[in-house]
Amino acid sequence: MWKTIILKNDRFQKLPIIRLEFPYDFELKEIVKGFPECKWYLKERVWAVPYTPTQVSELLQYFKEKKIWLDYSRIQKVDLPDKHPELPQLDAPLHSEIRRFKDWLRNRRYSEATIKSYSEAVAFFFRFLNNKPPGSITNEDLEIFNRDYIIRRKYSVSYQSQVINGVKLFFNILEERVLDPEIIKRPKKAKSLPNVLSKQEVKDILQALSNLKHRFMLVLLYSCGLRRSEILNLQIEHIQYDRGMILVKNSKGKKDRVVRFPEILHDLYGEYLKAYQPKKYLIEGRGGGQYSARSLAEVLKAAVEKAGIKKPVTPHWLRHSYATHLHEGGTDIRYIQELLGHQSSKTTEIYTHVSNREMREIRSPIEDMDIKI
Structure with a gap:
């Protein structure tokens, strides 16, 4: 324990x-x-x-x-005074350039999240350089920005890569010049294994709550391997009951995919529809409309506590557990990749490192010894 x-x-x-x-x-x-x-x-x-x-x-x-x-349920966000000097505001010509950059990204169907992060990165870059004209920017400026802004302020490795990629793309597209980000040695992002629950732990969580909506929500999250955003965006019309399929629309990377709607869920689904009668979204809030991510997290937290599990379980842990349990059950990694909606098989292969399917078949040398323990 x-x-x-x-x-x-x-x-x-x-x-x-x-x-x-x-x-x-x-x-x-x-x-x-x-x-x-x-x-x-x-x-x-x-x-x-x-x-x-x-x-x-x-x-x-x-x-x-x-x-x-x-x-950490009692921790609240604290507003800290800015230890770093305030950056100057962006001047009008650069505002216009960044608007052009955002238009270019939208025309090529980049996600709004990427557009926001890239355009903010470029804005910070120019503000840090006191609105230096784009035509005068050099690789040395990128090095100084990385050292004195990103690293000194202790931003994450992910943020560092995001900023550099945004600045690189801006100059490559709008200025028709190439800055060389390879001169900056980017630290390798830590490769951590996904958090996985045992089947018994998952069972205890799913059976912990008596509220029909809450139980249905968590069962669906695990049994279909859905992301948090995917279950919140699910609409009633996406449930293909007769085919035993669920259509996951516009997921990560703007891709659609289908996942199995296990037959074991059909009766629970019918009870849920009869009791709550959702109008548009499969899971709706009290006043109708889309259920909130915060409420979902609170429901899961309550279930975990009631199940007596002392782990900081998040909705994504259920997705990790779904994939690992599939692999341990003998499902081919290529099918798991399709079910999870991963673009690259390398992303899915991480579950082979936490699955104990092959591990169980490996004998320790001590098992072949004639020894009394």
Whole structure:
């Protein structure tokens, strides 16, 4: 059973911190001491770390590897004063250039999320360089921006790649010039394995709630391997009951796909429709309209707690578990790729690393020894 640490906001000497509260446990204390910047505050008699926007994520990553569960439900976002000098506003000519860039991206059907991230990246780049004319930009400017803006402000590896790709595309398309981002050594993004629940844990979660809508929602999420956005966007017309299929429209990468609608769900689906009578979306809020992502997360959290599972389970954990359980059951990785809607098989192959299908067939050398244990 995983040990638990409760995280809470507080302020020591007017500085925001995160308290790590737990009953005294020598081994747990030694692990807590190992987290960077974690200090024992004698007066308050508590371990704590400085608050940063990414601190909870870093704590989750560190303690997950130690098999310790963090309860961060009491943590609230804190507005921190900007330690860095304010960047100048973008001037009018560059505003116009970025509008042209956004139009180009839209005409080529880039997603709105990508358009937003790329155009904001280009805007920050020019603001950092004090509205330097595009024709005067050099590779050295890109290096300085990477070093003094992205790295100094401790932005993530993903954000660094996103910004550099956006700036590179802007110059390649609108300026017909190529900046060479390869001069910047980008750190490799950490390759972490997906979080997977056992079949028994999934069963306990799905059976934990008595509310029909909540139970149907979680069962559908796992049994079809859906992303959070996919289940929230599902409409009644997408359920192909007679064919036993569900049409997932406009998913990640603007792709449609079909997934199985298991027959075991059909009766539950009928009960749900009769009880809630949704108008458009399959799962709707109290006043109608699309169900919220926050409500979905809260429903899952309640089910996990009621099932007695001490893990920070998210909706995507159910998708990871679905894929892993399929592979362990003998489903070919190519079919799993189609069911999940992955563009590359390399994305799907990560589930072979957490599946124990082949692992169970490997004998330890000790099993071939004539030895009494």
